[in-house]
């Protein structure tokens with residue numbers, strides 16, 4: 001390749017349409033047209049020595065706008081500067097035949113071509129026609145310039161001059177520093193390209209040898225010939241007769257090629273990176289499946305789906321629901337596990353399969369006597385409540401499908417509402433499920449979310465039924481009074497449907513989307529107060545009130561029920577820990593002040609825990625010392641050191657009674673007052689609280705009704721210099737604020753009568769403001785029953801007389817001073833009793849409510865009826881109303 005070629009002055013010309021053969025390039029062509037066949041035959045085939053032909057690019061006339069004359073003027077003798085006029089063309093207005101066809105269109109010949117020799121020739125004869133064809137492999141050798149183009153027979157010949165440099169010319173060029181620089185630059189680029197290509201194709205370094213052996217100007221052609229570049233670019237390369245120009249052009253093209261390879265590589269890498277993650281996962285899954293199949297272990301999704309199907313078949317769904325479920329199952333089967341929606345569809349079907357459509361606890365013949373015994377053994381007292389439950393059960397026995405009212409236990413926390421409901425369940429031999437409705441504001445909590453929402457779930461009822469797995473449980477709707485409505489719908493209306501026997505046969509949970517029959521469920525509800533329950537809902541229920549316990553009742557409950565249970569839960573027995581009655585009484589009086597027995601149970605649990613620590617520790621110490629009681633337990637001491645009340649944390653020991661039996665040998669531990677103080681801290685309440693708080697004029701003791709049962713509520717009033725304004729604090733609602741207004745107005749109106757002001761000074765508020773505060777400022781308060789208490793506080797303030805500390809009161813008051821009845825009397829009286837209050841002033845019309853108060857409480861208290869406000873004042877102050885004698889009222 002390195003040798004220079006002697007060119008003849010004339011060459012047979014093979015036109016290349018829109019194509020360029022560059023020196024150093026090899027091309028295989030098939031010659032079929034008569035002219036080219038003739039050319040090949042005469043110039044190559046028949047020549048003894050290797051013949052040469054000229055390859056001249058021609059351009060379709062359609063590709064250009066200007067057609068030059070034959071041998072255009074651009075053709076000059078200085079062809080070395082051909083690039084100055086690269087577009088020099090020989091225009092041939094051709095009516096002659098090219099390729100044996102009548103070429104009517106104008107074709108343009110390029111003025112420069114490349115001489116080529118045949119590396120391989122093969123001749124063929126087409127069969128029926130006998131037409132001769134040639135397949136020629138040509139190698140481009142060197143550039144030439146066309147001086148004159150003429151035809152010889154059927155093909156063209158041209159008079160040509162070589163454009164290659166002679167040896168001395170070449171030597172001269174090689175010394176040119178520009179050439180040296182350019183060739184180095186080209187070689188560097190070429191090297192880069194080769195490395196990239198070799199790296200891509202993982203071939204050895206054979207191409208690099210080329211760079212060492214082939215002269216650089218020829219290399220430039222060889223490289224460019226291998227690129228896919230446009231015809232124009234090929235022509236311009238052909239026209240680059242000047243070696244420096246050729247090198248710089250080739251360098252540019254090599255760099256461009258390199259760049260495009262790199263960009264393409266980057267893109268593929270990126271795409272591959274993106275694809276590979278999911279593809280990899282897919283491949284791995286396929287492989288996993290194949291491996292499992294191979295192991296005979298292909299239990300996954302398909303098996304799961306068939307297990308699900310089996311479960312669904314056994315679920316006993318009603319026919320229409322079974323149809324719906326099957327439709328959904330068919331959809332699931334068509335889905336890929338990775339497909340979105342697969343999981344939600346599956347979870348849904350699982351729910352359908354898990355729901356107890358027919359499974360029911362077997363209802364045995366109800367034995368009322370046994371039920372009564374059971375209720376009695378579980379609960380102390382509550383005679384009326386238990387009686388009502390027995391009646392309820394009796395009706396169910398006689399008419400199992402009777403649509404009796406829903407029982408609703410109303411009362412403060414810890415009075416046994418939940419445990420009564422669970423006793424009903426066990427009396428009926430049914431399963432028990434508790435649904436907490438406290439704080440439910442969203443209707444979807446009851447009815448579920450539609451499955452179109454992401455993360456949708458069934459409502460609490462359906463969820464509870466799924467958990468309990470029978471369709472006829474006793475379902476406790478706990479804290480039904482704590483549901484509220486807001487923008488997310490009204491849970492109460494959904495509950496209404498649940499409790500309505502007409503509608504609950506086809507209860508519609510949005511998630512489930514098929515009707516579910518709730519009619520076999522026995523509903524029991526609990527509430528702290530009946531008043532917040534929406535009336536339509538309350539109408540469906542029969543309210544059974546549990547007002548709270550007297551201290552005596554609490555004592556009995558503790559001795560009979562709570563202590564044995566607490567000991568049992570802590571793995572102890574009465575052999576080890578004894579809590580005497582007197583101590584329980586102390587706990588009730590000094591450590592709890594509640595309507596129920598929850599805190600009492602917590603405190604007992606604290607004692608049991610402390611005892612359990614001692615038992616567990618003694619296990620290690622006993623063998624060393626016989627004096628067990630003298631042992632101080634470091635753990636217990638530190639526990640006892642805490643004065644704060646111990647919070648409830650009952651750690652159930654289940655049936656594990658080992659600890660107690662192991663230590664039965666030790667004599668039992670009896671709780672005494674000092675242990676109480678050590679474990680429970682100093683007493684939290686005492687009887688003196690009211691006396692201490694009512695020490696100054698302007699303070700009175702009221703009785704209010706809260707969610708926790710009755711409570712004692714102090715009212716404080718004070719006055720200071722001001723403009724006659726009334727200030728109220730303590731998170732008060734509108735009703736209680738109005739009561740304060742009424743109270744103040746009433747007192748002001750009676751200022752002279754009550755001798756609160758002198759006859760001249762008619763305005764009680766002259767130059768002063770009044771401030772009324774309801775302590776425990778963090779707790780919101782409302783209601784009308786503080787009316788009489790407010791007046792009493794104000795009268796006490798203005799007369800500078802203290803209210804009796806042993807007297808509490810409740811009652812609404814009219815503007816004219818009449819005392820109206822209020823609700824929750826029983827709870828209020830019990831609360832007063834808990835606070836050690838001896839006298840309670842009640843509206844006269846409330847006296848009838850006292851029948852519900854345990855007689856033990858009533859006998860220990862003085863109940864003072866009041867018709868008018870003056871009666872209240874008469875009872876509230878020591879020695880009666882101080883102005884009674886002079887009052888004209």
Ligand code: ADP
Pocket residue numbers: 378379380381382411412413414415416417418419420526557561562596597598601
């Ligand atoms: P509520 O549901 O009213 O808040 P619970 O039913 O949870 O109260 O009762 C709290 C605890 O007090 C339970 O352990 C319960 O057994 C017990 N308890 C309440 N009242 C009695 C009672 N009359 N006899 C026996 N135990 C009772």
